[in-house]
Amino acid sequence: MTDSSVTIRPEEAAHFGQLAREWWDPKGSSAMLHRLNPVRLAFVREAIDRHWGGDPAAVRPLAGKSALDVGCGAGLLCEPLARLGAAVTGVDAAPENVQAAAAHAEGAGLDIRYMAGEVVSLDIGRFDLVTSMEVIEHVADKAAFVAALADRLAPGGLMVLSTPNRTAASRLLLVGAAEAVGIVPRGTHHWDDFIIPDELGELLAGAGLSVSARKGIAFSLSKGLHLSDDESLNYILSARRT
Amino acid sequence: MTDKRDLLILGGGLVGMMLALAAARKGISSHVVDRADPAELTAEGFDGRASAISTASWNLFTNIGLADRLEPHGCAIASIAVTDQMKPGSIDFTPEPHEGTLGRMFANRELRLALFEAASEEPLIAWHAKSEIMERHRGAHGVSVVLADGTSLHASLMIAAEGRNSPTRDEAGITIAKWDYSHRAIIAGLTHELPHGNVAWEIFYPAGPFALLPMLDRADGKHRSALVWTVGEKDAAGTLKLSDRAFLAEVEKRMGGLFGTIESVGPRSSYPLGFHHTARITGDRLALIGDAAHGIHPIAGQGLNLGLRDVGALVEVLAEGMRLGLDPGDAQLLRKYEQWRGLDAFTVALATDGLTRLFGIPGRAASALRRFGMAGVERIGPLKTFFMDEARGVTGDLPELLRA
Numbered sequence: 001m002t003d004s005s006v007t008i009r010p011e012e013a014a015h016f017g018q019l020a021r022e023w024w025d026p027k028g029s030s031a032m033l034h035r036l037n038p039v040r041l042a043f044v045r046e047a048i049d050r051h052w053g054g055d056p057a058a059v060r061p062l063a064g065k066s067a068l069d070v071g072c073g074a075g076l077l078c079e080p081l082a083r084l085g086a087a088v089t090g091v092d093a094a095p096e097n098v099q100a101a102a103a104h105a106e107g108a109g110l111d112i113r114y115m116a117g118e119v120v121s122l123d124i125g126r127f128d129l130v131t132s133m134e135v136i137e138h139v140a141d142k143a144a145f146v147a148a149l150a151d152r153l154a155p156g157g158l159m160v161l162s163t164p165n166r167t168a169a170s171r172l173l174l175v176g177a178a179e180a181v182g183i184v185p186r187g188t189h190h191w192d193d194f195i196i197p198d199e200l201g202e203l204l205a206g207a208g209l210s211v212s213a214r215k216g217i218a219f220s221l222s223k224g225l226h227l228s229d230d231e232s233l234n235y236i237l238s239a240r241r242t
Numbered sequence: 243m244t245d246k247r248d249l250l251i252l253g254g255g256l257v258g259m260m261l262a263l264a265a266a267r268k269g270i271s272s273h274v275v276d277r278a279d280p281a282e283l284t285a286e287g288f289d290g291r292a293s294a295i296s297t298a299s300w301n302l303f304t305n306i307g308l309a310d311r312l313e314p315h316g317c318a319i320a321s322i323a324v325t326d327q328m329k330p331g332s333i334d335f336t337p338e339p340h341e342g343t344l345g346r347m348f349a350n351r352e353l354r355l356a357l358f359e360a361a362s363e364e365p366l367i368a369w370h371a372k373s374e375i376m377e378r379h380r381g382a383h384g385v386s387v388v389l390a391d392g393t394s395l396h397a398s399l400m401i402a403a404e405g406r407n408s409p410t411r412d413e414a415g416i417t418i419a420k421w422d423y424s425h426r427a428i429i430a431g432l433t434h435e436l437p438h439g440n441v442a443w444e445i446f447y448p449a450g451p452f453a454l455l456p457m458l459d460r461a462d463g464k465h466r467s468a469l470v471w472t473v474g475e476k477d478a479a480g481t482l483k484l485s486d487r488a489f490l491a492e493v494e495k496r497m498g499g500l501f502g503t504i505e506s507v508g509p510r511s512s513y514p515l516g517f518h519h520t521a522r523i524t525g526d527r528l529a530l531i532g533d534a535a536h537g538i539h540p541i542a543g544q545g546l547n548l549g550l551r552d553v554g555a556l557v558e559v560l561a562e563g564m565r566l567g568l569d570p571g572d573a574q575l576l577r578k579y580e581q582w583r584g585l586d587a588f589t590v591a592l593a594t595d596g597l598t599r600l601f602g603i604p605g606r607a608a609s610a611l612r613r614f615g616m617a618g619v620e621r622i623g624p625l626k627t628f629f630m631d632e633a634r635g636v637t638g639d640l641p642e643l644l645r646a
Contacts, residue, residue, distance in 0.1 A: 021382065026573035038574050041566035057565070059269055080567025107383040108569070109246070 020100035020107075023074030029185055030076070032178070033134075037076055039217055039225045040133060040236055044160050047213060047238040048084075048129070051158040060085030068127040068152055070119045071135030075101035075112065081129070082110045089113045089124060119148045126154040133162045133236075136200070137193050143203055150207035153241070159209060162217065162236035166194035169232040173219075197235055209239040247271040247368065248560075248570045250385050250397035252375065252410050254278075256293070256350065257532035257549035258403030259357040263306045264553050264643055266366035268561040270570070273395045274361070275370045275387060284355050290431035290508035291350040292457060292468035294319070297343055298644040299550045305643050311356050316346035317458045320440035344442070347455050347468065349431075370395065378413060380527045384571070399560075399571040400528045406518065408534035414525045421517040425450050426478035428471040430510040431457065432493065433464040435502025445496065449474055450515075452496050467501065469493065478512050524580045527571035529556060535583070554641030555582045582639065 026034045045061070048054060054061045063085035069077050072090030074097055082088045082105075092098050095116040105112040115122060130153050139145040153159055164170050171191045179186045195203075201211050216231035227236075249265060251258045254276030262272045295303070295316065303309045321336040322344065337344055361367050374390040378400070385400040402410035411418070438456040445452045450472025457466040471493070473481050484492065486507055494504045519536040523529065532549030556579050563575040 024382070034574060038563065038566060038568060038572075041568065045566050059564070079569070083564075083567040083569070109383070 019096060020074055020104040023076070023097075023100055024104055030073075033073070033076055035225050036134075036217070037080075039227060040162055041077075041080055043162075043213075043215055043227055043236045043238075044081075044131065045084075047158060047160055050213070051238070051240065062086035062129065065128040066125075066154070067129040067131065068119075068124070070130070070132040070149060070152075071138075072101060072114070073097050075104055075114070077131060077133055078112050078114075079105060079108060079110055081131075082112050086129060087113075089115065089127070091115050091117065091119050091122060091124070093118060119152065120144065124152070126157070127152055128154050128157050129160070130157065131160045133160075134164075136161065136163050136195060137189065139193075142195060143206060146200075146203040147207045150204075150209055153209075155241070157240070159204075159239045160236065161200070161239070162234065163200065164189065164194050164234045165216075165231055166191065166196050167232045170194060170234070173233060197231060197237070200237070204239050205242070208242055210242045211237050211239050213238045245273075245368065246384065246396040246398070247273050248397060248564070249273070249399050249401055250387060250395060251275070251401045251403055252378075252387070253403035253405065253408070253532075253534070254361075254369065254371065255403065255405065255532075256353055256357065256546055257553060258401070259354075259361055260302065260306070260550060261401065261403060261531060261553045261556065262367045262369075263308075263357065263360055263364065264302065264557045265560065266364045267306050268557055269366070270557070270560060270564065271366040271368075273368045273370060273397055275373050275375060275389070275395065277372065277374050279372050280354075280358050284351055284358060286351075290468070291429055291511065292431070292455060293348055293350055293353065293546045294345050294455060295348055296345045296547045298640055299547045300346060301644050301646050302550050302554055304646070306360075308356050308360060311360075312348065312352065315352040315458065316348050317456050318346055318440055319344040319442050319456060322442045322444065324444045324446075326446045347457050349457065368395075375409075378410060380414075380525070385527050398527070398569055399576075401556075402528065402530045402534040403532050405533045406537060408530065410528070411520065411530055411534050414528055416523075416525060416530070417521045419519050419521065423515040424475045425472050425515045426475055426512045427515055428469070428473060428478065428481055428510060428512050430469050430471075430489075431508035432467050432469050432501075433460065433505045434467060435465070435505065436500075437465050438467050438501060443500065447496065449477075454497070454500075464505065465501065469507075471496075472515060475514075482510055482512055522580065523552075523584045524576040526573070527576075529576060529579055531556060551641065551644060552583050554643040555579060557643060558641045 022028050023030050048061050049056045052061070061084055062081060065086050067081045067086035067088045069081065069088065069090045072078050072092045075090055078088045078090040078101065090098070090101055090112060092101070093116070098114045098116040101112070102114045105114070115124065130149055132149060136142055136145060149159060164174050175189045175191045179188065197214060204211060214231070214235060214237040216228045217225060217234040217236055218228035218230040219225050219233065248270045249262070249272035251262055251272050251274045254274040258274060258276070262274045265272055300309070303312060324335065361369055370389065375387045376390055377388040379386045380400060384396055384398050386394055386396045388394050400410065402408045404410060438454070440456050442456060443454040452472065453470040455468040455470065457468055459465055481489070489507055489510070490504050493507070497504065517537070520530060523535040531552040533545050535552065536548065537545045559575050559579045559582070560570050563572055564570060568575060
């Protein structure tokens with residue numbers, strides 16, 4: 001089922017199907033996101049179990065809960081959240097992404113609501129879990145964005161955000177080297193827009209939230225991308241109402 | 243959609259069925275497809291094959307709840323004796339307490355009976371026996387096969403567990419590196435006059451090792467051992483065709499009265515000795531396990547232990563991925579399995595380029611070199627090396643399911 005605003009016209013279905021295939025190709029232009037996915041999902045799962053006191057071995061820890069992913073792309077995070085039992089809504093500013101996500105979810109047999117637009121202007125209710133991964137670094141008014149995310153969070157809800165850190169290391173590796181060798185598409189990142197953990201913590205505090213856990217996402221040749229205490233490249237955090 | 247499951251396991255032998263059961267214990271559902279008739283496979287006297295179950299493999303049986311059922315059928319291996327053509331001065335090997343036990347010997351029939359029984363009681367396993375596969379499909383969202391009777395089976399991940407000649411692997415275009423020793427192992431069950439004392443014997447002859455593995459006494463009290471007799475490729479057919487009496491005479495001659503009179507021999511089978519490993523053990527929504535992926539067979543039964551390690555690793559990777567909400571066919575999970583159980587590219591290259599070239603060169607010098615290599619391989623003492631490595635745990639990261 002998809003929202004009426006993103007119902008695919010037949011002549012566009014092929015186009016979005018192709019787009020979805022590119023997004024979902026583990027060796028394609030989103031290869032880095034695919035590798036990042038299990039790492040950030042491990043953090044999300046731990047945050048879920050800790051926040052709601054669930055069984056770490058449970059198959060559907062989000063059963064009966066609603067989840068919103070802001071900046072959902074083609075649904076790389078929405079689909080796992082749906083498999084974990086949540087009623088998932090994915091929002092993305094680019095209508096193309098949302099169409100691609102809907103096409104993929106349909107193929108996978110998952111019931112996910114996808115909507116195109118800005119989270120600030122969509123009237124979509126409140127959610128037990130709100131996630132936004134690798135998005136805030138692309139947003140101009142970060143305070144307004146964080147406030148909009150907080151608005152979407154139901155009482156007793158959990159928020160999980162991830163973003164690159166603004167450090168010499170991230171400037172060199174994420175923006176310089178990664179784009180130069182093509183691991184990350186050119187023009188994906190503008191280092192000046194990156195936000196450091198303390199700044200994000202202040203924005204969250206301003207929206208009535210406090211950080212409950214934070215981890216770095218680091219890279220090493222032996223481990224690949226992994227959760228770490230080293231936050232110099234990228235970090236992920238969970239937050240709840242103060 | 244019809245009954246879409248997590249796994250579509252092609253091949254329901256020992257390794258395929260162990261995977262289905264280990265996965266089910268973690269809440270992972272499966273279809274298991276096999277062409278054979280389970281009634282034939284478990285018939286008394288179907289084959290005389292036996293398997294050495296290492297300590298790590300035994301832990302897997304324990305962890306999926308089959309140890310109590312199987313325990314009475316296993317014969318413990320207490321020590322290994324290695325000797326050169328029955329000349330005096332045999333090397334005995336008994337493990338130190340910290341090295342763990344040497345494992346247990348089981349008739350494959352007993353293993354099959356326990357697995358088939360457990361599988362038929364497990365609702366997460368849909369077992370399709372006596373089923374021929376007509377078509378295989380691997381797509382963006384899932385995998386499927388069409389059976390001869392027109393039934394379609396759907397799942398998220400396809401697993402090739404069909405053994406050495408896996409058609410699924412060949413259809414996927416995965417290349418295989420082989421090192422053929424040009425020798426075959428003749429396998430048969432023996433009954434003999436004297437008890438074996440839980441000793442595994444390895445007797446070296448120029449043609450190759452002659453191994454005797456201790457089995458439990460038969461119900462009528464007859465003492466039993468499993469024979470693994472290495473013969474040259476050209477002699478294998480003749481040895482298999484010998485009458486029982488002639489075969490027993492040949493065996494007795496090589497045993498030098500070790501277990502007294504050799505009384506009877508069960509059905510004989512043979513197995514090519516060699517090493518094989520695929521360049522990759524995964525493809526899009528595809529994982530290879532057991533002999534479909536790799537095998538090394540200096541003695542019978544070792545392949546099973548390798549295969550059970552695949553089972554442990556794959557189930558661990560899948561269960562962890564599904565706990566995070568990932569699709570069982572997710573490329574990142576297969577990558578993890580590949581890194582864990584695949585052979586690194588360099589070794590495969592060495593095996594394909596180095597060894598096959600060496601073995602492909604005609605001429606007397608190359609032949610001498612080959613003989614030298616063969617002797618070297620034999621002198622290591624396959625039995626001893628195997629059990630020592632298992633006891634030492636040198637064979638890499640042990641999956642959680644294979645730990646006590």
